Amino acid sequence: MAEDFTYKILILGDMSVGKTSLLVRFCRNVFNQNIMQSSGLSFLPKEISIDGENVILALWDTAATEAFRSINKSYYRGAHGVIMVFDQSNIKTFYSIPSWITEAQDIINIDKPIFVLANKCDLTEKVEVPKDMIEEFCFSNQYTLFNVSAKTGFNVSAAFTELARVIHKNKSKNSQLKLSMTISENITEDQEDFCKC
Numbered sequence: 001m002a003e004d005f006t007y008k009i010l011i012l013g014d015m016s017v018g019k020t021s022l023l024v025r026f027c028r029n030v031f032n033q034n035i036m037q038s039s040g041l042s043f044l045p046k047e048i049s050i051d052g053e054n055v056i057l058a059l060w061d062t063a064a065t066e067a068f069r070s071i072n073k074s075y076y077r078g079a080h081g082v083i084m085v086f087d088q089s090n091i092k093t094f095y096s097i098p099s100w101i102t103e104a105q106d107i108i109n110i111d112k113p114i115f116v117l118a119n120k121c122d123l124t125e126k127v128e129v130p131k132d133m134i135e136e137f138c139f140s141n142q143y144t145l146f147n148v149s150a151k152t153g154f155n156v157s158a159a160f161t162e163l164a165r166v167i168h169k170n171k172s173k174n175s176q177l178k179l180s181m182t183i184s185e186n187i188t189e190d191q192e193d194f195c196k197c
């Protein structure tokens with residue numbers, strides 16, 4: 001039977017940036033203007049196919065309020081990637097990104113892929129964060145940037161799927177690396193035996 005791959009992805013960002021809306025758009029292809037504020041932590045699973053392989057994404061949605069923020073941190077462990085969301089119509093949410101990422105990187109490996117989703121791109125009249133500022137920030141930190149809207153659905157699926165693809169590719173590379181290390185360890189042991197004889 002074909003193997004399933006499961007990856008844990010964290011969705012981080014300030015209150016009301018649209019974390020839950022993006023998840024619901026990606027998983028169920030709907031948008032609810034009157035969505036409730038999240039409390040605590042929840043996750044939605046989403047099954048996708050990457051190059052013919054079955055991949056299950058466990059998408060962890062976090063509540064951004066201070067009270068939940070410290071509790072949620074204990075669930076960051078084991079994450080394979082991070083979706084960092086900010087609201088283009090609220091520059092404060094852009095300035096908060098480094099603190100979210102520092103917090104996550106205290107717990108998960110620094111080499112995990114981080115995708116920045118500039119949400120609410122439908123609010124063209126209200127954009128507060130200059131495009132070149134976002135691009136420069138993401139480029140200098142090596143974060144992958146997607147301009148998205150949970151409301152219209154623009155680029156949402158593309159962003160999540162690309163992150164899954166990057167994680168899956170790294171996973172394959174890591175297992176290949178492990179395999180080649182095992183082989184070379186065995187060769188070394190064999191050579192030692194050979195020398196001793």
Ligand SMILES: Nc1nc2c(ncn2[C@@H]2O[C@H](COP(=O)(O)OP(=O)(O)OP(=O)(O)O)[C@@H](O)[C@H]2O)c(=O)[nH]1
Pocket residue numbers: 013014015016017018019020021022032033034035036037038039062063064065119120121122123148149150151152
């Ligand atoms: N115009 C517009 N509104 C959006 C978009 N995404 C989310 N919203 C609205 O923004 C508000 C907050 O959305 P949520 O998805 O609850 O945001 P959140 O980041 O999960 O918020 P917390 O759970 O409080 O941390 C809601 O009123 C949404 O309808 C978008 O792409 N465009």
Ligand SMILES: [Mg+2]
Pocket residue numbers: 019020021036037038061062063
């Ligand atoms: Mg929420």
